[in-house]
Amino acid sequence: MTDHLLVRTDVAERVATVTLHRPEKLNALNRQVLDALDAAFLALESRDDVAVVIVTGAGDRAFVAGADIGALVEMSPLSGKEVSAHGQAVFRRIERFRCPVIAAVNGFALGGGCELALACHIRIASASARFGLPEVGLGIIPGYGGTVRLARIVGFGRALELTLTGAQVKAAEAERIGLVTHVTEPEALMEKARELAATLASKGPLALSMAMEAIYHAADVPTEEALRHEATLFGLLAASDDMREGMTAFLEKRKPDFRGE
Ligand code: COA
Numbered sequence: 001m002t003d004h005l006l007v008r009t010d011v012a013e014r015v016a017t018v019t020l021h022r023p024e025k026l027n028a029l030n031r032q033v034l035d036a037l038d039a040a041f042l043a044l045e046s047r048d049d050v051a052v053v054i055v056t057g058a059g060d061r062a063f064v065a066g067a068d069i070g071a072l073v074e075m076s077p078l079s080g081k082e083v084s085a086h087g088q089a090v091f092r093r094i095e096r097f098r099c100p101v102i103a104a105v106n107g108f109a110l111g112g113g114c115e116l117a118l119a120c121h122i123r124i125a126s127a128s129a130r131f132g133l134p135e136v137g138l139g140i141i142p143g144y145g146g147t148v149r150l151a152r153i154v155g156f157g158r159a160l161e162l163t164l165t166g167a168q169v170k171a172a173e174a175e176r177i178g179l180v181t182h183v184t185e186p187e188a189l190m191e192k193a194r195e196l197a198a199t200l201a202s203k204g205p206l207a208l209s210m211a212m213e214a215i216y217h218a219a220d221v222p223t224e225e226a227l228r229h230e231a232t233l234f235g236l237l238a239a240s241d242d243m244r245e246g247m248t249a250f251l252e253k254r255k256p257d258f259r260g261e
Contacts, residue, residue: 007036008058009044014051015197016044017190023059029087029112030068038090041097048260051205052197053097055120056104057113060186063105063129064113069138084143087112091119091145095216098209100200104193105129105180110168115142118149121212123179124193125171126186131179132168152219154179204242205260 010017018040020027027033044050057063067087075083094101094116103109103120109131117123117131125131133142133150141147142163151159154177162169171183184192200208210233218226237243241261249256 005036006033007040009040011047011050013198014049014201015054015194016047016050016052017054017056018044019056019058020064021058023057023061025068026062026065026108027057027059027113028065028068029116030071031086033068034087034090038093041090041093045098051099051201053099053101054104054190054193054197055094055101055116056190056193057106060107060128062107062113063103063109064116065108066111066113066134067144072138072140080143087115087144091116095119095121099205100197100208100212102193102196102200104189105131105171106186106189110134111142111146112144115144115146115149118153119145122181122196124182124184124189124196125174125180126189127171127183128186129171129174129180129183130168131174132166133163134166134168136164137166202255204240204246204256204258206240206242206258207237207246210237 006021008019008021010019018037020033020037022028022033041053044053072083100122101120103117103123105117105123105125107126107128107130109117109129111132111134114131114133133146135142147163150162154162158177161167169177169179171180174180175183182192214226214230214233217229221229242258245258246256
């Protein structure tokens with residue numbers, strides 16, 4: 001286990017679990033927590049024994065209760081812009097990560113915590129989870145990508161209402177609107193996350209990475225360009241050992257042994 005003090009990384013069976021660890025403040029994101037989170041993902045980037053990452057929060061109350069309001073209250077216009085850009089960059093590294101990242105939301109995911117979950121590729125939640133972007137109630141707006149990503153995941157209308165009201169969404173409602181894809185009892189959350197991670201870890205790592213690359217790229221460009229990019233990535237995979245292994249294993253009726261090459 002690596003302990004970056006405020007963020008802990010644990011690797012087992014090709015799955016890294018990254019735990020934000022500031023439970024006494026409901027894992028609120030101050031500069032140190034964000035830097036430790038960034039360092040954790042930077043360290044995982046080059047670990048080829050890691051095929052999937054799970055992000056969760058320490059304690060049984062919160063995933064992350066938001067950016068640290070005690071620190072935000074001091075900001076000036078210039079430092080405010082930097083605070084936002086810094087959080088955006090940390091979450092963008094997660095969104096652009098080479099392998100799937102699952103948010104296992106174990107309680108409050110408010111403000112920056114909701115935005116962290118939105119930057120992950122898959123979100124699952126315990127029945128006790130609560131999502132929301134309460135920023136307008138503090139006189140600010142979501143600044144870690146929430147105004148961009150929420151609408152892409154739950155649609156424009158719902159994103160506008162959630163952002164403008166700052167309302168909290170319970171886990172069942174989050175599942176209904178597509179903000180999360182599974183809800184479990186609190187004690188079953190990590191088991192479900194690991195089960196999902198094991199499924200992902202059994203797939204071709206290059207294929208997972210390129211599927212994510214194609215899907216995210218398509219969100220930013222016109223359809224023709226997105227389709228061209230998809231075809232290029234599809235063709236690129238034909239050069240991989242993983243493709244030959246995946247198809248040969250199917251024909252030989254055995255499980256593939258992917259090497260990510
Ligand atoms: N920033 C800084 N500290 C936070 C925090 C945040 N976003 N969220 C919680 N904390 C701290 C509280 O100040 C408290 O610290 P203290 O014990 O030193 O006073 C501790 O975490 C526990 O929180 P508390 O408010 O006592 O728990 P609660 O059960 O009464 O309420 C919440 C839980 C999540 C509803 C409430 O903490 C809350 O509204 N937090 C802020 C959420 C938010 O607006 N986030 C967006 C920020 S941009």
